[in-house]
Amino acid sequence: MLRRIAFVAALAVVAAGSVACGGSGSGGNGLTGTILADGSSTVFLIAEAFAEEFKREHPGVDITVGESGTGGGFKKFCNGETDISDASRPISDEEKAACKAKGIEFVDLEIARDGLSVVVNNDNTWAKCLTVSELKKIWEPNSKITNWKQIRSAFPDQKLKLYGPGTASGTFDYFTKAIVGVEKSSRTDYSASEDDNVLVTGVAGDKGSLGYFGYAYFSENRDKLNIVGVDSGSGCVTPSDATVRDGTYSPLSRPLFIYVKKSSIARPEVKAFVEFALNSVNGLLPDIGYTALSEAQIVAQRAKFEKAA
Amino acid sequence: MWALRACAAVTVATTAGIIASLAGETVAFFREVSPWKFFTGTTWAPTFEAAGDRFGALPLLTGTLMVALIGIVVAVPVGLAIAVYLSEYARPRARRVLKPILEILAGIPTVVLGFFALNFVTGVVLKAVIPGVETFNVLSAGLVVGIMLVPTVASLSEDAMRAVPQDLREAGYGIGASRREVATKVVLPAATSGITAAVILALARAIGETMIVTIAAGNQPLLSFNPLHAAQTMTAYIVAVSLGDTPAGSVVYRTIFALGSTLFVITLGLNVMTYRVARRLKERGR
Numbered sequence: 106m107l108r109r110i111a112f113v114a115a116l117a118v119v120a121a122g123s124v125a126c127g128g129s130g131s132g133g134n135g136l137t138g139t140i141l142a143d144g145s146s147t148v149f150l151i152a153e154a155f156a157e158e159f160k161r162e163h164p165g166v167d168i169t170v171g172e173s174g175t176g177g178g179f180k181k182f183c184n185g186e187t188d189i190s191d192a193s194r195p196i197s198d199e200e201k202a203a204c205k206a207k208g209i210e211f212v213d214l215e216i217a218r219d220g221l222s223v224v225v226n227n228d229n230t231w232a233k234c235l236t237v238s239e240l241k242k243i244w245e246p247n248s249k250i251t252n253w254k255q256i257r258s259a260f261p262d263q264k265l266k267l268y269g270p271g272t273a274s275g276t277f278d279y280f281t282k283a284i285v286g287v288e289k290s291s292r293t294d295y296s297a298s299e300d301d302n303v304l305v306t307g308v309a310g311d312k313g314s315l316g317y318f319g320y321a322y323f324s325e326n327r328d329k330l331n332i333v334g335v336d337s338g339s340g341c342v343t344p345s346d347a348t349v350r351d352g353t354y355s356p357l358s359r360p361l362f363i364y365v366k367k368s369s370i371a372r373p374e375v376k377a378f379v380e381f382a383l384n385s386v387n388g389l390l391p392d393i394g395y396t397a398l399s400e401a402q403i404v405a406q407r408a409k410f411e412k413a414a
Numbered sequence: 415m416w417a418l419r420a421c422a423a424v425t426v427a428t429t430a431g432i433i434a435s436l437a438g439e440t441v442a443f444f445r446e447v448s449p450w451k452f453f454t455g456t457t458w459a460p461t462f463e464a465a466g467d468r469f470g471a472l473p474l475l476t477g478t479l480m481v482a483l484i485g486i487v488v489a490v491p492v493g494l495a496i497a498v499y500l501s502e503y504a505r506p507r508a509r510r511v512l513k514p515i516l517e518i519l520a521g522i523p524t525v526v527l528g529f530f531a532l533n534f535v536t537g538v539v540l541k542a543v544i545p546g547v548e549t550f551n552v553l554s555a556g557l558v559v560g561i562m563l564v565p566t567v568a569s570l571s572e573d574a575m576r577a578v579p580q581d582l583r584e585a586g587y588g589i590g591a592s593r594r595e596v597a598t599k600v601v602l603p604a605a606t607s608g609i610t611a612a613v614i615l616a617l618a619r620a621i622g623e624t625m626i627v628t629i630a631a632g633n634q635p636l637l638s639f640n641p642l643h644a645a646q647t648m649t650a651y652i653v654a655v656s657l658g659d660t661p662a663g664s665v666v667y668r669t670i671f672a673l674g675s676t677l678f679v680i681t682l683g684l685n686v687m688t689y690r691v692a693r694r695l696k697e698r699g700r
Contacts, residue, residue, distance in 0.1 A: 180661055271461065272461040272462060273461070291462065293459035293462045293468070294634070294636060295634065296550060296632050296633060297633060297654075298633060299654075306532075306549060309549075310536075310537075310541075310548070310549025310550075311549050314549075
């Protein structure tokens with residue numbers, strides 16, 4: 106009986122909520138339409154925040170944000186399926202050619218910086234810092250490293266379990282280029298997912314695990330994960346706003362982009378959305394966990410967009 | 415009458431359409447990758463374009479088989495025990511309560527069962543009992559697939575047991591057999607064909623199960639027989655690749671169809687077996 110009451114109460118809450126939403130929906134200032142965005146799961150967190158905030162002001166606009174990876178996003182974008190493509194690396198020459206073949210012109214806007222983060226389980230007390238060459242040894246193709254002891258003899262005899270993004274991910278492209286040296290060159294026998302939350306679950310669950318993904322996913326899960334500093338020859342650096350902005354967190358500091366289709370900018374809802382994004386991004390970033398661009402850099406991006414529009 | 419016939423035609427046409435769409439892309443795939451390498455290769459990494467021989471489906475086959483076997487090992491004893499109880503021991507009132515509960519279990523969406531496997535079976539039970547178990551592992555997925563199959567096995571086996579003529583039971587009691595002896599030595603053997611059909615059907619469902627393994631088994635195509643480690647099944651791979659970016663017409667895209675055909679042939683084979691076994695049951699019943 107109690108349960109039934111709880112159920113009815115829950116229904117009532119849902120009903121009240123939808124009435125409230127309907128009420129605010131009639132407000133709005135008349136912008137309508139649908140905006141389709143897809144791409145990087147790293148940038149997804151920012152794009153999703155844009156979409157939520159924008160919808161609050163323009164409830165008539167439907168915004169769909171997908172996360173099929175930077176590569177996956179560009180494939181759809183250059184196929185004309187989306188208005189905006191989220192990317193955690195610049196567009197490749199191959200992708201540019203695909204866009205050109207379909208007659209799709211775009212403008213690329215940098216919206217934030219990310220310190221691509223190497224993380225371990227929070228019971229891992231030994232790996233405070235890894236060098237670039239140690240990371241390379243772990244991740245290079247046909248790597249035979251399966252135990253922490255093989256990475257550094259001082260490390261304990263603990264099975265190494267690897268988690269990383271799948272091949273559609275810009276994070277994968279960036280990491281392999283920065284660490285292994287060749288883009289998309291990686292060992293294949295690790296647990297791969299385009300969904301960073303799956304990677305978080307994996308690393309948080311196994312003591313000997315190591316994984317990599319965008320800083321925001323670490324930031325959201327600090328209680329379950331430890332971050333590993335990266336040493337590229339001048340000492341150990343962990344990602345933070347300061348080290349990512351000035352690039353001392355090297356080689357894993359990277360820019361994050363949104364790519365906007367030029368023909369979509371003609372639609373007022375898309376133009377309004379991108380303007381809103383560029384104006385609000387620095388206010389939203391601290392909650393998400395990525396590093397904001399300087400005011401001058403943002404102004405430059407705004408100018409770039411105005412010129413394209 | 416015509417409407418009914420049309421409905422039947424829809425299922426036939428659907429099956430034909432599935433076969434046609436699978437066949438074309440599968441043939442195209444095997445023109446690029448030799449079937450020998452596909453079925454015997456030990457490295458499965460189609461999306462890593464830099465890797466050498468990357469189309470060996472053996473890790474996926476072993477992943478699928480491990481999950482299915484663990485599932486069957488759970489589902490058959492439990493399902494049979496329930497069937498024997500319901501058919502031979504339970505009073506009508508108990509049956510009236512238990513049967514619907516079984517059917518509720520059969521109605522739980524597999525995505526819910528998947529999170530049950532990951533968060534409860536692995537997170538709460540396995541992590542406490544087995545120290546070396548990984549977060550994503552075959553065992554939890556297999557166990558929960560087994561739980562999912564219990565209603566199938568129980569319900570079909572019970573039907574088979576209830577179809578055993580009452581005369582046989584009475585003859586058993588007539589020569590002084592106990593209830594247990596009648597159940598295990600008379601009813602079970604007489605219902606073997608029906609039970610076998612139930613088990614084969616359950617096996618086919620275990621092989622095709624997708625959501626539980628996608629969530630709980632880890633999506634890591636490793637050739638290993640250790641159920642405490644992560645693995646990937648054919649179905650989970652198809653999900654993983656369909657969600658990402660696979661341009662139509664590429665080899666990676668065609669792996670989906672090659673695996674789909676493999677799954678289709680396996681389950682079709684099992685279904686034909688079920689059909690034959692069930693027909694034998696009818697003949698013997700006469």
